[in-house]
Amino acid sequence: MLSYIVRRLLHAIVIIVLVSFSVFILVRALPGDPIDMLVTQNVMVTLTPEQVEQVRHEKGLDRPVLVQYADWLSKVVQGDFGLSIIHSYDIGKELASRVTVSLLLGLTAFVISLLVGPLLGVISAIRRGKFIDNLVAVLANIGITAPQFWVGILFIFLFGLKLKWLPSYGYTLPWDNFGMSVRQSIMPVVVIALGPIASTARQMRSSVLETLGEDYIRTAWAKGLNEKKVILRHVIKNSLMPVITLQGTMLRLIVGSAVVVETVFVIPGMGKLMVDSMLANDYPVVQAVTLVMTLIVVFSSLIVDLLYGWIDPRIQYE
Numbered sequence: 001m002l003s004y005i006v007r008r009l010l011h012a013i014v015i016i017v018l019v020s021f022s023v024f025i026l027v028r029a030l031p032g033d034p035i036d037m038l039v040t041q042n043v044m045v046t047l048t049p050e051q052v053e054q055v056r057h058e059k060g061l062d063r064p065v066l067v068q069y070a071d072w073l074s075k076v077v078q079g080d081f082g083l084s085i086i087h088s089y090d091i092g093k094e095l096a097s098r099v100t101v102s103l104l105l106g107l108t109a110f111v112i113s114l115l116v117g118p119l120l121g122v123i124s125a126i127r128r129g130k131f132i133d134n135l136v137a138v139l140a141n142i143g144i145t146a147p148q149f150w151v152g153i154l155f156i157f158l159f160g161l162k163l164k165w166l167p168s169y170g171y172t173l174p175w176d177n178f179g180m181s182v183r184q185s186i187m188p189v190v191v192i193a194l195g196p197i198a199s200t201a202r203q204m205r206s207s208v209l210e211t212l213g214e215d216y217i218r219t220a221w222a223k224g225l226n227e228k229k230v231i232l233r234h235v236i237k238n239s240l241m242p243v244i245t246l247q248g249t250m251l252r253l254i255v256g257s258a259v260v261v262e263t264v265f266v267i268p269g270m271g272k273l274m275v276d277s278m279l280a281n282d283y284p285v286v287q288a289v290t291l292v293m294t295l296i297v298v299f300s301s302l303i304v305d306l307l308y309g310w311i312d313p314r315i316q317y318e
Contacts, residue, residue: 005306012298016291017073023290024069027283034085034281035061059085061283072287081288086280091288094273099292101171102262102269106254109189113196113250118243120197121204122236128209136201143198148191148257152264155187169266188265192257196250203246207239214238251300255293 035056056062060071075082081091124136160168167184174181211217212235220230258271266272270289277285 005302008302012302015298016294019294020073020076020287020291021069023287024072024283025065027278027281027286028065030278030281032281034283035059037280038086072284076288076291082284084277084282084285086282091285094285095270095288095292098268098270098273098289100173101267102258102271104174105171105185105188105192105261105267105269106258108185109192109257110196110247110251110254112189113193113200114247116193117197117200118204118236118240120201121243122208122231122239124201124205125208125212126231133205136205140198140202143194144202146194148195148260149264151194152187152191152261155191156264159187171265171267171269188261188267191261191264192254195253195257199250200243200246204239204243207242208235211235211239252297255297258293 035052038055053062060068063071072082079092081095083089084091084094120136120140124133127133156168159166166187167180171184171188172180217230217234220234225233258269259274260271261267262269262271263275270292274286274289276282277289
């Protein structure tokens, strides 16, 4: 197990470096120049071309790209994400506040999908062909195919503007105002969790149906065990492996959903910061956000892999 974890950590480091380097190159290929945007923000001052180049030099953007990347990576390893080109704030401090918001929303959505999805899948499989099975299938197809931005806008129109039940935008931390935080979280969390719940329910249904056809399940029925004992003791645990595998993908989807959902609901999280920084060509901020998201995805995948051994003792980490 220890050697497996070490190998996976080494692979994770390689992936993180490759992703960070790719993003470092790609953001510089986008149309626009952050220095031009920085200069045009201050309409009261007109800079000469020489002064503009001086600003570019001060920001370190006139050096070769590989030199810039090496310098950036060496600072990041030391915990220094640098300063925003456009707004000059400390990126590390800004990320610390933004990541808290994104993690609260993302983890809440993940826990909900982890509880509701398998439950719906089990119920659907046990009542195969019945009304509840057909209802879950319809809802799951809607949840998988409906675009998140469309669902978010629909929720805002219905629950925010028409019924006025919930706030349409913004986010308050739970320790600042718990009631308002819950009300502001309901719509974005549901939008984020909708796809994972649907995918998990479908996967769990298929897995349970396959397990129900196994010989040891028929033996359990033949021994006279009631339905509750067969489902809880034998079917569910042996059906979880594909679902656990899927949760690694669901975590990645939830992290990616932050960009869309936080933009739609104007939530000050990492996703919103990413969009705003890309529109402003604020290279260091985009790089830092991408790096943090990559770390979350890579290490969550490692945790999911390690859970395999707990779910299925037959797995050996060699």
